[in-house]
Structure formats: C-alpha cells, structure tokens
Amino acid sequence: MSNDRFINALLRKPVDATPVWMMRQAGRYLPEYRATREKAGDFLTLCKTPELACEVTLQPLERYELDAAILFSDILTIPDAMGLGLSVNEGVGPRFERTIRTEKDVENLSVPDPEDDLGYVMDAVRLIRKELDGSVPLIGFSGSPWTLATYMIEGGSSKDFRQIKTMMYQAPELLHKLLSTITESVISYLNAQIAAGVQTVMVFDTWGGVLTTNDYEAFSLQYMRKIIKALNTGSGDDRIPAILFTKGGGLWLEQIADTGCDGIGLDWSIEIGDAKARVGDRVTLQGNMDPAMLRAPDDRIRQEVKHIIDSFGEGSGHVFNLGHGITPDIDPEKVKVYVDAVHEFSQS
Amino acid sequence: MSNDRFINALLRKPVDATPVWMMRQAGRYLPEYRATREKAGDFLTLCKTPELACEVTLQPLERYELDAAILFSDILTIPDAMGLGLSVNEGVGPRFERTIRTEKDVENLSVPDPEDDLGYVMDAVRLIRKELDGSVPLIGFSGSPWTLATYMIEGGSSKDFRQIKTMMYQAPELLHKLLSTITESVISYLNAQIAAGVQTVMVFDTWGGVLTTNDYEAFSLQYMRKIIKALNTGSGDDRIPAILFTKGGGLWLEQIADTGCDGIGLDWSIEIGDAKARVGDRVTLQGNMDPAMLRAPDDRIRQEVKHIIDSFGEGSGHVFNLGHGITPDIDPEKVKVYVDAVHEFSQS
Numbered sequence: 153m154s155n156d157r158f159i160n161a162l163l164r165k166p167v168d169a170t171p172v173w174m175m176r177q178a179g180r181y182l183p184e185y186r187a188t189r190e191k192a193g194d195f196l197t198l199c200k201t202p203e204l205a206c207e208v209t210l211q212p213l214e215r216y217e218l219d220a221a222i223l224f225s226d227i228l229t230i231p232d233a234m235g236l237g238l239s240v241n242e243g244v245g246p247r248f249e250r251t252i253r254t255e256k257d258v259e260n261l262s263v264p265d266p267e268d269d270l271g272y273v274m275d276a277v278r279l280i281r282k283e284l285d286g287s288v289p290l291i292g293f294s295g296s297p298w299t300l301a302t303y304m305i306e307g308g309s310s311k312d313f314r315q316i317k318t319m320m321y322q323a324p325e326l327l328h329k330l331l332s333t334i335t336e337s338v339i340s341y342l343n344a345q346i347a348a349g350v351q352t353v354m355v356f357d358t359w360g361g362v363l364t365t366n367d368y369e370a371f372s373l374q375y376m377r378k379i380i381k382a383l384n385t386g387s388g389d390d391r392i393p394a395i396l397f398t399k400g401g402g403l404w405l406e407q408i409a410d411t412g413c414d415g416i417g418l419d420w421s422i423e424i425g426d427a428k429a430r431v432g433d434r435v436t437l438q439g440n441m442d443p444a445m446l447r448a449p450d451d452r453i454r455q456e457v458k459h460i461i462d463s464f465g466e467g468s469g470h471v472f473n474l475g476h477g478i479t480p481d482i483d484p485e486k487v488k489v490y491v492d493a494v495h496e497f498s499q500s
Numbered sequence: 501m502s503n504d505r506f507i508n509a510l511l512r513k514p515v516d517a518t519p520v521w522m523m524r525q526a527g528r529y530l531p532e533y534r535a536t537r538e539k540a541g542d543f544l545t546l547c548k549t550p551e552l553a554c555e556v557t558l559q560p561l562e563r564y565e566l567d568a569a570i571l572f573s574d575i576l577t578i579p580d581a582m583g584l585g586l587s588v589n590e591g592v593g594p595r596f597e598r599t600i601r602t603e604k605d606v607e608n609l610s611v612p613d614p615e616d617d618l619g620y621v622m623d624a625v626r627l628i629r630k631e632l633d634g635s636v637p638l639i640g641f642s643g644s645p646w647t648l649a650t651y652m653i654e655g656g657s658s659k660d661f662r663q664i665k666t667m668m669y670q671a672p673e674l675l676h677k678l679l680s681t682i683t684e685s686v687i688s689y690l691n692a693q694i695a696a697g698v699q700t701v702m703v704f705d706t707w708g709g710v711l712t713t714n715d716y717e718a719f720s721l722q723y724m725r726k727i728i729k730a731l732n733t734g735s736g737d738d739r740i741p742a743i744l745f746t747k748g749g750g751l752w753l754e755q756i757a758d759t760g761c762d763g764i765g766l767d768w769s770i771e772i773g774d775a776k777a778r779v780g781d782r783v784t785l786q787g788n789m790d791p792a793m794l795r796a797p798d799d800r801i802r803q804e805v806k807h808i809i810d811s812f813g814e815g816s817g818h819v820f821n822l823g824h825g826i827t828p829d830i831d832p833e834k835v836k837v838y839v840d841a842v843h844e845f846s847q848s
Contacts, residue, residue: 317795320792321800322796322797361769367790421711421748423712423714442712449670479662
C-alpha cells in the first residue's frame with residue numbers, strides 16, 4: 153500500500169504522521185455526494201448500487217489527504233437483509249416495516265447469506281478496492297448486535313429505548329436469543345467483507361452508552377467480544393485490525409480493550425490522554441474531536457487538533473478521527489483545515 | 501424533622517436505612533397528578549399556582565414511604581422569568597418564543613428578582629413546608645447554567661446542540677457572558693428558595709454530558725462551582741446540603757466532588773461501587789437505578805435495588821434514587837416495590 157499509516161497505527165507500529173479519517177466522510181456535507189445521491193434517487197438505492205457506493209466512497213479522498221477510505225453503506229443492511237423492510241427518509245430517519253417483539257419474531261429470523269443477501273455490499277468492496285488501487289486501506293464495518301437490536305425492536309431511532317429495555321428487563325433470555333442471531337450475522341457479514349477485500353473492520357456500537365455497566369457487559373460487550381474472536385483477521389503484522397466504537401462508552405475502556413480488539417473508537421467526551429493513561433498501549437485509540445468543532449474558525453480547529461495530538465502524546469497507536477460522524481451543515485473547506493492540521497502537528 | 505435520613509445521608513452521618521426518593525416523583529405516572537394537572541389546564545399553570553404545585557408535590561408522599569419531597573416546578577422558570585416566553589406542550593416539549601443568539605440578546609437579559617418575578621415558586625415552597633409539617637425534608641432545585649443556556653439558545657430541546665456549540669466554538673466570550681448572567685440568576689433563585697424554606701438544593705445539569713472534558717470544566721462545572729460557593733447554606737451539621745447532577749458526567753466525578761458539593765447525582769451508566777471507589781467518602785452519592793427497571797417484574801426490581809445497595813457497600817453517604825426521572829408509563833405499584841425494597845435491603 154502506498155499509504156500504510158492507518159494500518160501501522162492500528163498495529164502500534166511507527167508512523168511518520170498521525171493517520172486521519174472521519175466518520176461519515178462520504179456524506180451530505182459534500183456537494184458531489186449530494187449530486188450522486190440525487191442521481192441514485194434515494195439513500196438505499198445509493199447503498200445498494202455498487203458503482204454509486206464506490207463513487208461516494210472515493211469522493212472525500214479526491215478532496216482531502218485522508219489516510220483511509222470507509223465503505224459507503226449503512227449499519228442497517230443486516231436487518232434489512234433479514235426481511236424487516238427498511239426505509240430511510242431524511243428528517244425521519246430509518247424505519248422498519250416489521251419490528252421484533254415476540255418469541256415468534258425472533259425465531260423467524262435467519263442469518264443472511266452475505267454473498268446472496270448482501271452481495272451488493274461485497275460487490276462494492278471489490279469495486280472500491282480495485283479503484284483505490286493500493287492507495288489507502290479500505291475500512292469495512294457493521295453495527296454492533298446491541299445497536300442493531302435497538303432498531304429492530306424499536307422499529308427505528310429511539311430517544312428512550314423503551315421497547316428494548318422492557319424486553320431486557322422482562323424477557324432477558326429472548327433478547328439474548330435475538331442478540332445471538334444478530335451476532336452470528338455480523339460475524340458472517342464482516343468475514344465476507346474481509347474476504348472481499350476490506351483491510352480493517354469497525355463495529356459501531358452507537359447505543360451501548362444507554363446501558364448500565366452490568367448490562368453493557370451482558371447485552372453489548374459480550375457479543376462484540378464474540379465477534380472479535382470469530383473474525384478471520386489472520387495474525388501477526390499481516391492481520392486485519394478491528395476497531396470497537398461504543399458512543400458513551402468512556403467508563404468502560406478497560407473492558408473494551410480486554411476484548412482483544414486492536415483499536416477503540418472514542419467519542420469526544422473523554423480527554424484522549426486520560427484514555428491512554430487508562431488503557432496504555434494495549435490498543436490504539438481512535439478519535440476524538442467534537443464534530444461541532446468543524447463550525448469553528450480555522451485557528452480554533454487547528455488549536456483543537458493540536459490539543460488532541462498533544463494530549464495523546466508520544467508513541468504510535470493514535471488514529472485521528474471525529475468523536476462521531478460529520479454533520480451535513482459543515483463547510484467542506486473546514487475539513488481540509490482539520491485533515492491538514494492533523495498531519496502538520498503530528499509530523500515526527 | 502421526624503424523618504432525617506435524607507439529610508443525615510447527605511451529611512455522611514449514620515442512618516437506620518438508606519433514604520430514597522425519585523426524580524419526577526410528582527409526575528404523570530400518578531393518576532392523581534394527572535387529575536390535578538387536568539384541573540390546572542396546562543403544565544405551566546400547574547407550576548405557577550402554589551396551591552396546585554403543593555398538592556402534586558405531596559401526592560407521592562401519600563402513597564410511598566419516601567424520605568424526601570421535591571418542589572414541583574420546572575428548570576425553565578428562570579429563562580421564563582427573563583421574558584423568553586416559555587410554553588410547554590406534551591409531546592412537543594418546552595419551547596421559547598425568543599432565543600438568545602446575539603450580543604444584544606445577551607445584553608438585554610437581566611437577573612430576575614426571585615420574590616418579584618418568581619414569587620410563585622417561593623410561595624409554593626412556603627406552603628409545602630407548612631403542609632409537610634416537619635415530616636420529611638423539602639428539596640429545592642434549579643437547572644445548571646449550561647443546561648439552561650442550551651434551552652435559551654436552541655429555543656427548546658435539542659438533539660445535537662447545534663446553536664449553542666456553534667456559539668461555544670465561534671464566540672466563547674459571548675457564551676461565557678450569558679452563562680455568568682444565568683449563574684447570578686441561579687444563585688439568587690436558590691438562595692431565595694433556601695430563605696423560603698427548602699432544606700436541600702439540587703442543580704440539574706441535564707446536558708453537561710454532551711461536552712468534551714475541557715468544555716465541561718469551562719462551560720458547565722466552573723459555573724456550578726460558583727453556585728456552590730455562593731449558596732447561603734450555613735455551615736457544619738446544620739447546613740443545607742447541595743447536590744450536583746450531571747447526566748452523562750460519569751467521567752468527571754472527581755472534579756464534581758472537588759466543587760465542595762455534598763452530594764453527586766449519578767445516572768445509571770456507572771456502577772455505584774466504582775463511583776464510590778473513585779470519590780471515597782468526600783461526598784454522598786445519589787442514585788442510580790435505570791428508570792426502565794420499573795417496567796420489570798417485582799423480583800427483578802428488588803434484585804436490582806439490592807445490587808445497588810450491595811455495590812455501594814458499608815457506611816453512610818448513599819441516597820437511593822433513579823438515574824433519571826421516572827417515565828409516565830410506569831405502573832404506580834412498581835414504585836412501591838422499589839421504595840420498600842430500598843428500606844428493606846438497607847436496614848442496619
């Protein structure tokens with residue numbers, strides 16, 4: 153690979169500068185993304201058309217010196233492939249036609265075949281790898297079992313997670329059964345992405361932070377640990393690194409590091425130096441600028457980038473990122489300020 | 501006072517059982533609350549009519565062996581008294597007619613006079629104290645400056661805090677100016693509540709958890725520290741204890757304890773034994789059962805109450821509470837299970 157900073161940082165090998173990418177870097181803040189999306193007609197068609205998914209995946213790399221590409225897709229492809237009837241409307245968010253509430257609902261679910269039922273994702277991976285042509289590594293991803301279960305049970309986004317928490321406290325065994333089916337699906341999905349060519353995998357546990365410490369272990373982390381152990385990542389310095397990201401998971405970094413993952417995604421609430429003091433160099437830390445900072449004047453963005461780099465301190469094992477996805481209102485010029493500042497302030 | 505468990509626990513004095521109350525204990529889950537609310541016509545009239553506010557404050561104490569009453573009111577009374585035009589509609593949430601966005605908006609604000617502009621709150625405090633007649637202590641409260649500022653700037657509830665974060669990163673001095681005015685208002689408001697008779701004060705920092713560690717210190721905790729220092733709480737064993745509650749603040753317990761507050765409110769994400777290990781017996785810990793647990797079977801609720809009591813362990817300095825407010829859908833019978841279990845499992 154002509155740029156191996158990102159992989160090297162995940163393997164805690166020396167890097168010439170801190171690698172940087174952004175969650176949702178292929179997204180609505182880019183006019184060229186909006187144009188492709190317009191062409192696709194709707195969000196799901198964009199996800200399900202490998203040529204278009206490839207096109208938007210590559211767009212931010214044309215503009216910025218990013219050190220990794222991330223597959224353009226959605227975390228809800230798995231429940232969609234399970235037949236729940238996904239629709240995504242801007243403003244409304246994702247909705248499922250069918251929700252999972254009963255024993256029968258759970259029993260009727262089956263693990264999707266990644267090449268048959270999610271072939272469009274694997275085709276996109278193969279196409280993007282070809283187009284990237286060894287320039288930067290490609291990140292594949294999945295939602296975490298807990299996070300996918302929240303959407304499947306609630307039927308969409310939620311403020312209070314009422315239905316899933318009711319199931320968790322009233323019928324925990326049923327929820328475990330559902331989480332086991334999702335976990336099997338995630339493993340098969342990520343392993344297929346690896347076979348198709350992704351060079352790093354990331355698990356997004358967007359909603360793990362709404363749990364108690366004990367419930368996080370029992371209903372989210374336990375299943376992510378199973379995923380980490382079952383991935384066909386190879387071993388040693390050629391392995392495919394895996395990153396776990398629990399938004400709101402700052403209290404549980406030690407437990408997350410113990411799963412055997414290579415990297416932990418941090419949201420912006422924690423000071424990265426404090427995180428490093430807690431987990432040492434067992435894992436790489438990815439993050440963690442507040443995405444809202446991209447609305448600041450250029451000097452303030454640069455100051456914050458420098459602060460995070462200084463807070464992380466010496467040594468490899470840092471991948472720069474935002475603490476959550478970039479929002480659609482951001483001026484694309486600000487992203488250049490951010491990306492360039494990371495490389496400038498971290499040159500060794 | 502015939503029941504001084506709550507105050508004693510806040511002063512880390514011995515108690516015969518762990519005191520318990522609930523955030524939003526006077527709330528929509530109670531049919532008698534809904535009846536009084538119906539009589540009032542709307543939520544704000546209920547807040548602004550001392551007799552009705554007193555009535556709903558006392559309702560949960562008739563049903564359950566709670567160890568404290570909390571003034572029925574709303575955190576948005578201060579910005580309402582500043583003239584922002586508050587309306588509260590169920591389903592929609594609170595809305596302000598006028599938002600604070602510019603230098604001029606901030607300059608035009610003045611600190612409300614608590615007896616003139618918020619006299620209905622002080623009248624309610626005096627009436628409730630009279631009706632309680634020394635049975636249990638009365639808790640007064642305010643929103644934190646940061647949390648009040650989020651509503652004043654956004655104009656209501658927010659998912660992404662876009663406007664206030666933009667101000668924070670683009671015009672931090674303007675936001676500090678606003679926070680200073682709100683802080684003065686909170687100090688004067690809480691001191692008036694103390695003069696009117698509340699026996700504990702609590703500051704609700706509902707949205708402090710959306711900040712980075714440095715921004716939390718600069719834009720939220722700094723101002724709460726000023727409040728703690730400026731309260732007319734008296735001193736020694738007769739003092740009025742003060743509790744700070746930052747939802748999502750589990751990473752910052754040491755800094756919160758350092759403010760000199762008597763108690764820290766915990767949301768449900770942290771294990772209370774871990775919290776105690778971090779802050780020792782410098783402060784009392786209040787919390788922290790997940791409100792969703794009140795939808796569980798009785799045995800599961802009792803098991804969770806016992807778990808939290810065991811996790812806290814020996815010694816005084818624990819006030820049992822939920823990690824956030826009780827939700828309207830809860831069966832009132834479940835609250836009895838919860839309250840009684842706290843006393844049963846903590847009898848010394």
